Amino acid sequence: MDNPIFFDDWAGIGRILITGVLAYAALIVMLRTSGxxxxxxxxxxxxxVTICLGSMLSSIIITKSVPLLEGVVALALLIALQFAMTWLSVRWEPLEKLIKSEPKILVHRGVYQDKAMRAERVTREEITAALHANGHGDMPASCSVVLETDGALNVFKAVSR
Structure with missing residues (x-):
């Protein structure tokens, strides 16, 4: 039997328990150190980067062909690269522009900005869902919707004076 479905052997279970605890502990230390x-x-x-860290951690724990030390070095490398990129991006504007996007206004005071919506590939239905999630039924004339750099849609209602 090459690929057992439910159980291979106790050594495999032991390996997962040991590498899981050690890799997790190493990741926590590295994350606390890196900020x-x-x-x-x-x-x-x-x-x-966050998705990659999770994928790498699971590979270290599950994949027998990835030794613990090599996996921890891979995690450390990714964290070091993330640290370096973010450190450089706050100090060198061309790099910041390369790796970060700008927030985009998709609705301004109740008016859909169709050109911006097409450029960002956001539909009216997605904006309507964001409005509903923020307690609005329809598009109020005083609302603006911004596509944030993390992909979230934020709804802002103008405050009347």
Missing amino acids: KRTLSKFNAFDFI
Whole structure:
């Protein structure tokens, strides 16, 4: 039997328990050392790094062909690259523009900005869903909707004076 469905052997279970605990502990130490920004969700770049870290951790735990030390080095490399990119991006504007997007106004004071919506590939239905999630039934004339750098749609209602 090459690929058992329910159970291979106790050594495999032991390996998962040991590598899981050690890899998880190593990841926690590295994340605490690298700072809060490593797992932020400010933009798509940050989101991708977070997904990659999770994928790498699961590969270390589950895949027998990935030794613990090599997996931990891979995690450290990704965290170091994320740290370097974010450190450089706040100090060098061309890099910041390369890896970060700008928020886009998709609705301004109740008027859909069709050109911006097409450019960002956002539909009226998605905007309507964001309005509903924020307690609005229809598009109030005083509302604006912004596509944030992390992909979230934020609804803002103008305050009357």
